Amino acid sequence: DIQMTQSPSTLSASVGDRVTVTCRTSESIGRRLAWYQQKPGSAPNLLIFQASNLETGVPSRFSGSGFGTEFTLTVSSLQADDFATYFCQQYNSEPYTFGQGTRLEIK
Amino acid sequence: QVQLQESGPGVVRPSETLSLSCTVSGVSISDNAYYWSWLRQSAGKGLEWIGRIYPSGSTSYNPSLKSRLTLSIDRSKNQFSLSLTSVTAADTAVYYCARDVAVAGFDFWGQGSLVTVSS
Numbered sequence: 001d002i003q004m005t006q007s008p009s010t011l012s013a014s015v016g017d018r019v020t021v022t023c024r025t026s027e028s029i030g031r032r033l034a035w036y037q038q039k040p041g042s043a044p045n046l047l048i049f050q051a052s053n054l055e056t057g058v059p060s061r062f063s064g065s066g067f068g069t070e071f072t073l074t075v076s077s078l079q080a081d082d083f084a085t086y087f088c089q090q091y092n093s094e095p096y097t098f099g100q101g102t103r104l105e106i107k
Numbered sequence: 108q109v110q111l112q113e114s115g116p117g118v119v120r121p122s123e124t125l126s127l128s129c130t131v132s133g134v135s136i137s138d139n140a141y142y143w144s145w146l147r148q149s150a151g152k153g154l155e156w157i158g159r160i161y162p163s164g165s166t167s168y169n170p171s172l173k174s175r176l177t178l179s180i181d182r183s184k185n186q187f188s189l190s191l192t193s194v195t196a197a198d199t200a201v202y203y204c205a206r207d208v209a210v211a212g213f214d215f216w217g218q219g220s221l222v223t224v225s226s
Contacts, residue, residue, distance in 0.1 A: 032210070034211065034212030034213075036212075036213075042218070042219075043203055043205075043216035043217065043218060043219050044154070044203075044213070044216060045216075046211075046212050046213060046214050049208075049210070049211035049212045049214075050210065050211065053211070055211075055214065087154060089154070089212060089213075091209070091210075091212055094156075094167055094169075095156050095169040095170065095171070096156040097156070098153060098154035098155070098156075099153075100153050101153065101154075
């Protein structure tokens with residue numbers, strides 16, 4: 001299975017900050033990576049697919065980049081609604097696997 | 108609007124079979140543009156992909172669960188289902204069904220169904 005390593009596990013930030021979450025994979029996956037946002041009690045919500053493509057309806061302050069084994073999710077200017085947990089997921093090979101999550105909390 | 112809704116018992120006894128269904132609305136489950144997956148989330152193991160069923164009825168399973176898992180599809184009800192046998196406490200989780208876009212991850216999810224394995 002492809003191992004997914006996200007960092008940091010927890011990130012403390014303030015409204016208006018620019019933040020970046022990193023996801024590393026144990027083998028190259030090209031651009032076959034998605035990012036999700038999850039709030040307590042809700043299902044994950046797709047933000048980005050193919051490493052950098054914004055899902056319909058997702059605010060443009062979210063962006064993704066990367067290729068191969070290293071990927072990043074950036075929020076350019078945090079809003080109150082963005083404090084949540086973020087997961088990366090590879091869909092290059094089965095079984096599909098997820099990162100352990102990055103909890104973004106208010107500083 | 109695409110919606111998915113899980114249904115099934117909230118408690119399953121150890122060694123018994125966990126059965127869940129997912130009813131899909133807003134899109135035909137027979138649309139060859141999409142696949143249909145099950146995932147689960149627990150505190151101990153995080154998010155885990157369980158398996159997928161194609162509109163044709165063929166399946167792809169996570170090897171870690173393959174020996175206990177069966178996915179099926181009911182096109183007349185626009186529904187797909189999961190059956191997991193010989194459950195243990197390790198199978199306690201929130202189970203999600205999701206629409207699987209092969210080149211774009213999971214774009215629509217059900218709200219989740221908490222299943223607890225307990226006697």
